[in-house]
Each structure stands twice: as structure tokens, then as C-alpha cells.
Amino acid sequence: MVFSEVPPTSKVRRQKIREFLQSVSLEMSEDVETFVVAKEEERIVACGGLSGKVLKNIAIDESIRGEGAALSLMSELLKVAYREGRFELFLFTKPEYQEVFESCGFKYIEQAHGEVILMENSYAIEAYKKRLRKLRHSGDTVGCIVMNANPFTLGHRYLVQEACSRSDWVHLFVVKEDASFFRFEDRYRMIEAGVRDFTNLTLHEGSDYMISKATFPTYFIKDKGRINSLYTELDLAIFRHHLAPPLGITHRFVGEEPLCVVTNEYNMQMKRRLAEASEYPPIELVELKRIAEAGEPISASRVRGAMKENRWDEIARLVPQSTYRLLAAMKEEVE
Amino acid sequence: MNTLHVDIQPAHAGTLESSDAFVRVMPNDRAGVEIELESSVAEIYGDAIEASVLQTVLAMNVDRVKVMIQDKGALDFVIKARVQTALLRALGVSEPDWSTL
Numbered sequence: 001m002v003f004s005e006v007p008p009t010s011k012v013r014r015q016k017i018r019e020f021l022q023s024v025s026l027e028m029s030e031d032v033e034t035f036v037v038a039k040e041e042e043r044i045v046a047c048g049g050l051s052g053k054v055l056k057n058i059a060i061d062e063s064i065r066g067e068g069a070a071l072s073l074m075s076e077l078l079k080v081a082y083r084e085g086r087f088e089l090f091l092f093t094k095p096e097y098q099e100v101f102e103s104c105g106f107k108y109i110e111q112a113h114g115e116v117i118l119m120e121n122s123y124a125i126e127a128y129k130k131r132l133r134k135l136r137h138s139g140d141t142v143g144c145i146v147m148n149a150n151p152f153t154l155g156h157r158y159l160v161q162e163a164c165s166r167s168d169w170v171h172l173f174v175v176k177e178d179a180s181f182f183r184f185e186d187r188y189r190m191i192e193a194g195v196r197d198f199t200n201l202t203l204h205e206g207s208d209y210m211i212s213k214a215t216f217p218t219y220f221i222k223d224k225g226r227i228n229s230l231y232t233e234l235d236l237a238i239f240r241h242h243l244a245p246p247l248g249i250t251h252r253f254v255g256e257e258p259l260c261v262v263t264n265e266y267n268m269q270m271k272r273r274l275a276e277a278s279e280y281p282p283i284e285l286v287e288l289k290r291i292a293e294a295g296e297p298i299s300a301s302r303v304r305g306a307m308k309e310n311r312w313d314e315i316a317r318l319v320p321q322s323t324y325r326l327l328a329a330m331k332e333e334v335e
Numbered sequence: 336m337n338t339l340h341v342d343i344q345p346a347h348a349g350t351l352e353s354s355d356a357f358v359r360v361m362p363n364d365r366a367g368v369e370i371e372l373e374s375s376v377a378e379i380y381g382d383a384i385e386a387s388v389l390q391t392v393l394a395m396n397v398d399r400v401k402v403m404i405q406d407k408g409a410l411d412f413v414i415k416a417r418v419q420t421a422l423l424r425a426l427g428v429s430e431p432d433w434s435t436l
Contacts, residue, residue: 072351072352074351075350075351075352078357082345104357
């Protein structure tokens with residue numbers, strides 16, 4: 001086997017990879033940056049890709065399948081990842097491949113419905129849980145909010161305010177992934193500035209363990225209708241089994257979703273999954289009504305729309321002053 | 336006098352192929368040498384491999400380090416060489432201090 005790397009710019013070679021993946025009934029993940037391919041007599045027999053911290057599209061032709069080929073491929077792929085400075089790697093796979101990836105140094109974190117498992121190669125989750133344990137606050141009601149805040153609005157602030165008034169302590173996680181209009185740093189700054197006055201609140205940078213819809217791979221899930229529910233199940237299993245126990249979380253607060261069907265379904269599934277019988281303590285979901293301005297619910301997408309059309313007087317009515325100042329400063333920077 | 340190296344970068348050496356070992360080293364927040372070994376022959380040789388890895392790391396005066404090894408039945412000197420190479424890379428050094436090895 002001869003290994004080579006295929007950069008994102010190489011359209012022709014990527015097309016060949018796409019065809020190879022199709023031949024083993026997999027779709028190509030378009031977000032893969034670098035592919036490693038193994039060839040035998042000019043024919044692709046195996047490939048694997050690196051997308052951020054996630055290894056994707058790992059496939060081996062049946063003709064050479066066996067542990068040897070998988071290990072050679074993974075050696076090459078890990079070399080590429082480490083060279084790029086990505087030492088904490090993740091992969092999603094089918095449960096039947098758990099052992100193969102274990103022999104490459106990956107460890108099982110969580111599963112969804114016996115169809116998808118998440119593995120990582122550093123086991124940093126144990127260290128992360130230890131760090132969370134140190135931030136634990138006791139109380140009968142310990143709330144949690146997971147927030148993207150793209151950008152931070154009066155609606156978000158209302159959610160935090162309600163959670164803080166109903167809980168002994170609240171842990172607020174800011175989604176870390178940079179798949180939003182505003183960068184993580186800016187979203188974090190806006191939230192930090194907007195919640196400064198709450199005294200029973202810990203602000204957390206999100207972690208890789210709040211998996212994002214953007215990185216969740218779908219290429220090996222045959223039934224596309226199940227993608228959303230598998231993603232949600234995995235995300236919530238990690239939350240309930242790994243993140244909530246060290247902090248002693250008893251309630252999770254979310255905003256009601258009258259407009260978005262997908263998020264609404266997510267909220268419903270969350271309500272059921274967080275409370276269903278299990279060896280882990282149940283977590284109660286609290287859905288709060290959205291507050292409105294001029295008869296319309298306040299949402300981040302509404303603010304982004306108003307920004308696009310330069311309706312700054314409307315923005316001023318939708319976001320806290322702290323956010324407004326940051327948005328104005330960012331606008332100035334752009335201009 | 337040998338100085339203790341505590342300032343290292345993550346690095347690796349080796350492969351996952353049969354008879355080789357894939358060695359990763361990374362900085363650790365605790366003092367000492369933490370070894371995580373996964374080996375196809377762990378039951379028989381696990382302790383011996385760990386002892387030899389520890390000796391290698393100590394000989395190179397590296398502290399606050401975590402060494403993770405996927406061993407695929409490599410011989411003793413292969414594992415040693417992989418650990419040494421990974422540590423040299425972690426220290427940003429191209430030549431080992433031969434007198435200590």
C-alpha cells in the first residue's frame with residue numbers, strides 16, 4: 001500500500017475519493033480538509049479524513065480488510081492530525097468498529113441507540129469532569145443553560161434571569177464551536193458582559209463534549225430521517241451521563257421554540273431523555289416562554305436580520321446595552 | 336549535572352503496525368511520569384514494558400510528562416527507541432545526549 005495526502009484544493013483526486021466511498025456505500029463528508037488515501041496498483045483501497053478535531057470518512061475496501069490495513073491507515077491519518085497540532089481527536093463510528101479503533105488508542109465515550117458511538121483518543125473527558133467537579137455548588141436546584149447566543153439578546157438575558165431566580169446556582173455553558181455568524185470569543189464576551197450582575201452563576205466555556213450538529217457526521221447513517229434523533233440522543237447522553245453529574249445539575253432551562261420545528265422537536269426529546277428512568281439522576285427540563293417586542297418574539301436570528309438591514313433602532317430594543325455596544329464596536333471595526 | 340526538562344510539546348513517534356509501537360508524549364500537570372500502556376501482550380509483558388519506558392524517560396530527565404503507548408508486540412529496544420524519539424521531538428532536540436542512553 002502506498003499512502004498519500006489529498007488537500008482540499010485537489011478537486012480531481014477528491015472526486016476519486018468520492019467514487020471510492022460510494023463503492024463502499026458511504027457518502028463523502030464535504031467538511032473534510034485533508035484526506036489520507038491508500039492505493040494499490042493505482043487504485044484507492046482505503047481512505048480517512050481530518051475535519052477539525054474529528055476523523056471522518058474512514059473506509060477500507062473489502063479486498064484488503066483486516067486489522068493490518070486499518071492500523072496502517074490510522075497511523076498515517078494520526079500523523080497528519082498531530083502534524084496539524086490536533087492531539088485531542090474524536091471519531092463517530094458504528095458500534096461494531098469500536099474494537100478496531102480501540103486498538104488505535106481511541107476510547108469509548110458514549111453511544112446512541114446502538115447505532116453510533118463517540119470515541120476520543122485522549123480521554124480528556126475524565127480530566128474535564130474532574131475540573132467540573134471543582135466548580136460544583138450545592139443546592140436543591142442547580143440549573144444549567146447551554147447557550148449559543150448568536151448574538152446575546154434580551155431573550156437570552158430573560159432566560160438567565162429566570163434560571164437564576166429559580167435556582168440555587170446556575171451553570172451557563174457557551175457553545176464553543178465556531179459554526180455561527182459570531183465567533184466564539186465575541187459570543188462569550190457578549191454573554192459575560194450581559195450577565196455580570198447575577199451572583200449565583202458560573203459561566204463556562206463550552207467543550208468538545210457538547211457536540212455540535214455541524215460536526216456530527218451523517219455519512220454512515222443510512223436512514224437520513226434518523227440523523228436528528230441520533231444526534232440529539234448522543235448529545236443528551238453525554239450531557240446527562242458525563243457533564244451533569246459532576247456539577248450536580250437538577251434542572252436544564254431552555255427557551256420555548258414556537259417558530260423552529262427542529263428545535264421544538266429537540267426540546268421535546270430533551271424533556272423525555274433527561275428524565276427517563278436510568279442509573280443517572282433525572283434532570284427536569286424547564287421551558288420558558290419567549291419574550292416579545294412589538295408583538296414578535298425576540299430571537300438572535302431577528303437581530304441578525306435587523307443588522308443586515310442596518311435597523312439599529314430596532315436592535316437597541318432587542319439586545320441589552322452591553323451587546324449593543326459590542327455590536328456597534330464590531331461594526332465600526334468592519335467599516 | 337543534568338537539568339530536569341519540564342517544558343515539552345506534545346509529540347509522537349512510531350506506527351500502529353504489527354511489531355511496532357505508537358508512542359505519544361504530552362505535558363502533564365502532575366509531577367512525575369504517567370504511563371498509559373495498551374499492549375497486545377500486556378498480560379505477560381505489561382509490567383516489564385512499563386518499567387523499561389519509565390527508565391527511558393528518567394534517563395532523559397523529562398518530568399511532568401504523560402506517555403501513551405499503543406504497543407503492537409514490539410520488541411523492547413523498539414519501544415525504547417520510539418519513546419526516545421518522541422521525547423526528543425517533544426523537547427525540540429535533534430540529537431540525543433548519547434552518554435545518558
